[in-house]
Amino acid sequence: MSIRAELFINGEYRQSSSSETLTIHSPHDDSLITDLVQVASPKDVDDAVSAAKAAFPSWRDTAGHKRARIMLKFADLLEQHIEMLAHLESIAMGQPISVAKKMILGPIAIWRYYAGFAGKLPGESYPPDEDGTYKIVQYEPLGVCSGICAWNGSHVLAAWKMAPAVAAGNTFVLKSSEKSPLSLAAYGDLLNAAGFPKGVINIITGAGAVGEMLAKHMDIRKIAFTGSAPAGRAVQIAATKSNMKRVTLELGGKSPALIFDDANIENAVFHSAEGFLRNSGQICFASSRVLVQEGIAQEFIRAVKSAFEDARTKMGDPSSGETLFGPLADKKQFERVMGFLADGRAEGVEVLVGGERIGDKGTYVQPTVLLNPGLDSKVYTDEIFGPVISVRTFRDEEEAIALANNTEYGLGSTIYTQDIGRALRVASKIEAGTVGINSAFGTSPQTPFGGFKQSGYGRESGIEGMKNYLQPKTIHVNMMVPPKKV
Incomplete structure (x- = not known):
């Protein structure tokens, strides 16, 4: 060609x-x-x-x-x-x-x-x-x-x-x-x-x-x-x-996902893993700060760890129709993401899964889950733009909203709950231009984005x-x- x-x-x-x-x-x-x-x-x-x-x-x-x-x-x-x-x-x-x-x-x-x-x-x-x-x-x-x-x-x-x-x-x-x-x-x-x-x-x-x-x-x-x-x-x-x-x-964005204890966990995990990792996490409004209510935190963490491990098996040659997740865009972007992960380790952030380079050629980074980074940690506050999410817990709706809005960014967000009243109430308080409810946000020609x-x-x-x-x-x-x- x-x-x-x-x-x-x-x-x-x-x-x-x-x-x-x-x-x-x-x-x-x-x-x-x-x-x-x-x-x-x-x-x-x-x-x-x-x-x-x-x-x-x-x-x-x-x-x-x-x-x-x-x-x-x-x-x-x-x-x-x-x-x-x-x-x-x-x-x-x-x-x-x-x-x-x-x-x-x-x-x-x-x-x-x-x-x-x-x-x-x-x-x-x-x-x-x-x-x-x-x-x-x-x-x-x-x-x-x-x-x-x-x-x-x-x-x-x-x-x-x-x-x-x-x-x-x-x-x-x-x-x-x-x-x-x-x-x-x-x-x-x-x-x-x-x-x-x-x-x-x-x-x-x-x-x-x-x-x-x-x-x-x-x-x-x-x-x-x-x-x-x-x-x-x-x-x-x-x-x-x-x-x-x-x-x-x-x-840029550093978008939150709020997962309440009445959420469908399988659905929340799918969108926080495979949904997030499409385009190798290189999506400006992807929810990279995952906030989970304490009552379901352990169950969610086990499930998302398994999903990210499984995602590793679906990475490979972009030209293959079987490949779901590819490399980062170039060496500069690869070095940026790996630099964030190195800084996180230096700060003592726990890496639940991933965090490593895959292979010795190309720009592949293993899908990564970070646990409980500090609120002032760069991996939590800055846009990484790679296959990396941070997971923290919250007690109640008020704390979830406060954590979600504790950022200078406001591009995207997602809310997972079966209570539609809560979903709309929280959506109205989230400081972001886009909100997805029970799904990773997807753009539409009919609706504004920003x-x-x-x-x-x-x-x-x-x-x-x-x-x-x-x-x-x-x-x-x-x-x-x-x-x-x-």
Whole structure:
């Protein structure tokens, strides 16, 4: 299978104007995938933005049903090429092929969902009443928008950013992650085949320096970023210091799972183990702080230990359809996770199961359960972003809520109980943007996604995601002007 490694600007693939390239190694066995991934230079970024700016007036004025038809065709093409796209994602960042396919199905639904909004964005009107002014509110696209993707879910993040933007009539420049650029680089041919006019969507690659160029660019009106909290702060500062562009930030998480003593333990264990470990724990809203009520703690701990031991047997070559759990995305991420585990041991944190490297090649980490880390321990407070959970106990509902909210993050959470009254009561008190009840949280095209506190602000997905790419314009018409005398 050939690999696209070029930039996609103004409807064409092209080499970077600089000589800088990225090298991608397989997280499975360290083998070289490619060393030819093009890194966008300042000139390339300017060219991509200029192409989007030139395409904007025509795309904005394109009839909604025509925009929708193109978006639906693109969704069809994603579906038709799911094997190819999943393979490219898998070889770049180690996602098991079975997981990679599922993480393209969601974006296909997102593109179709937002296609349904194209041309159907109503405005508002208010009668003159006694003031004699007829009032109109219309919602207009922003112009050139941009998105920066994290590496753990390229297709989902790209769809959340691009689909509502182009449905609303904006044009777009997308930067893929330097860790997983291959599948999004393949979009260019599909975008052209779908019928997107040149310049409407441009896709570039590079590390943080390229993202900074986008955040600072004076012709970009909105930027959506998914990644770490420090990088998100840098994007916000650059956006503010440049042209005050709008910013949506989806940052880190250290999400709690609250398991009450009336919960279905088998269900809670499944979602805290296999549900958590999908994508090797590299999911920003996955519940890595597991809080269990004292009455069932021992039973739960025995069961989750067994589940994590069993998960080890399901790890392996991402290209195999039988593999459920793969390696971490790259050596840097592997070293980060192993560093957290080393620090935890140094602090005396008990490792119930796991905590070791698997094999001498690749970036495999054994699924790990930590018991009772201190409330100020880094393994408990910081986002590890790997196959590691921490288990602590609580006495009652009040303590559970206090422990759950004792974090600067607020992205995800889960609650396990058969008492729906308690579930909704606790959900209302959890300081997080998403709550799953009796299940690990799963995203939906219909509902907004985003966090509280230092997990960011703004929302992607759902109607809220669409609103982020529109600006209201108020028009007042004086109805009291007397007719001109003839």
